[in-house]
Amino acid sequence: MILLGDGEVSIPAFIDAYQAVRHADRATQLRHLAQVPGLYVPSLYAVTYDDPDGPIAAISPIDADIPAIVTKQTHRGNTLLASSVVTERAAWPDIFMVEVVRSCPEMCRFCLASYLTLPFRVADLEGSLLPAIDRGLETTRRLGLLGASITQHPEFETILDYIGQAKFDDVRLSIASVRTNTVTRKLADVLSRRDTRSITIAVESGSDRLRQIINKKLDTDEIAQAAIEAKAGGLKALKLYGMVGIPGEEEEDVTATIAMMKRLKK
Numbered sequence: 500m501i502l503l504g505d506g507e508v509s510i511p512a513f514i515d516a517y518q519a520v521r522h523a524d525r526a527t528q529l530r531h532l533a534q535v536p537g538l539y540v541p542s543l544y545a546v547t548y549d550d551p552d553g554p555i556a557a558i559s560p561i562d563a564d565i566p567a568i569v570t571k572q573t574h575r576g577n578t579l580l581a582s583s584v585v586t587e588r589a590a591w592p593d594i595f596m597v598e599v600v601r602s603c604p605e606m607c608r609f610c611l612a613s614y615l616t617l618p619f620r621v622a623d624l625e626g627s628l629l630p631a632i633d634r635g636l637e638t639t640r641r642l643g644l645l646g647a648s649i650t651q652h653p654e655f656e657t658i659l660d661y662i663g664q665a666k667f668d669d670v671r672l673s674i675a676s677v678r679t680n681t682v683t684r685k686l687a688d689v690l691s692r693r694d695t696r697s698i699t700i701a702v703e704s705g706s707d708r709l710r711q712i713i714n715k716k717l718d719t720d721e722i723a724q725a726a727i728e729a730k731a732g733g734l735k736a737l738k739l740y741g742m743v744g745i746p747g748e749e750e751e752d753v754t755a756t757i758a759m760m761k762r763l764k765k
């Protein structure tokens with residue numbers, strides 16, 4: 500079974516439903532759980548195709564008492580998540596993570612991190628994010644800021660000022676990749692003072708034409724400017740995320756990516 504959407508909404512309902520049938524046989528459990536909003540049980544749906552190698556014609560419940568449509572569950576609040584367990588045995592050891600934003604308003608055409616998790620939501624600073632940071636840093640000195648595009652939090656400057664305080668001088672800060680045209684000197688400065696040596700930007704391609712195709716609203720000069728800001732703020736390395744093989748790509752688009760990387764290195 501698959502829970503669709505935000506766990507804040509679907510997990511409590513799932514646990515309640517599961518407790519009611521935990522000692523039942525598997526078929527009874529699955530049929531009962533399929534009634535939970537947002538809970539999709541693939542074995543209770545039949546998939547038919549237009550022809551054997553053609554597109555899907557329909558996905559239909561196998562019985563009338565199984566919901567015909569499974570609706571993604573959406574958390575509408577502005578309290579987002581923070582780690583509840585911090586351990587050296589985690590994939591990212593000893594790091595306390597706070598979610599800064601969920602989804603992303605940019606809608607780059609290929610981006611599941613944006614489309615699958617819409618709408619764009621931002622953490623409330625006073626009521627949720629900053630107290631969570633304080634709580635987490637009582638346990639560990641490693642902090643991770645999570646989100647598809649954290650620098651697009653409308654109060655991101657305030658978050659940087661908060662983490663930049665002297666009382667957090669021994670904290671090591673990690674962030675996910677950021678939108679290229681939001682790399683500022685201040686961001687680079689706070690990261691380098693918080694024991695981070697590099698920043699990752701998702702440029703996708705060095706070709707302006709190709710970035711337009713995928714709705715990546717970014718020009719090559721902005722990429723160069725991000726590199727300049729990162730260096731001026733004290734960072735030692737810049738990592739680029741990109742793609743080749745995008746539909747519509749031509750040889751000259753790949754060449755443009757190589758030219759862009761040479762320009763950045765210079």
Ligand code: SF4
Nearest residue numbers: 603605606607610613
């Ligand atoms: S800016 Fe990044 S996170 Fe946002 S839609 Fe584009 S690729 Fe996705």
